[in-house]
Amino acid sequence: MLNNIGGNSVAEAKERLTHHEVLGWIAYREKYGTLDRNRRLERHFAMLTHLTNRVAGGKAELKDYMIYSQQAVAVISLEQAVEAWV
Structure with missing residues (x-):
């Protein structure tokens, strides 16, 4: 767990x-x-990097530094899942 x-x-x-x-x-x-400790650590470093970027005059968003959180989760319908399994 x-x-x-x-x-x-x-x-x-x-x-x-x-x-x-x-x-x-x-x-x-x-x-x-x-x-998840890794995701929490990623968020903390992203916040630090984002703050540094903003102080330096950058326009990047927080999500730009959260690489693993940006990975898209494929959402498929039940019918597509059944077809893939058969």
């Missing part, structure tokens, strides 16, 4: 976490963002 929340596997997390705890983690994620 992500950051060992609830255990080392999905089965352990389902067994150990209560519904109330899951709702708490969902609220935490919505307020503070992802629990």
Whole structure:
């Protein structure tokens, strides 16, 4: 499991976490963002680089420095998924 929340596997997390705890983690994620350390580190460095760029007179946006967060997630329909699997 992500950051060992609830255990080392999905089965352990389902067994150990209560519904109330899951709702708490969902609220935490919505307020503070992802629990993935790499993404959080990327965001912090992007913020630092963006600030430096702005002080130097640049016009870049924060998202320009968040390379991994920009990777598009392919969204396909259920029919397309079924066709791909058959």
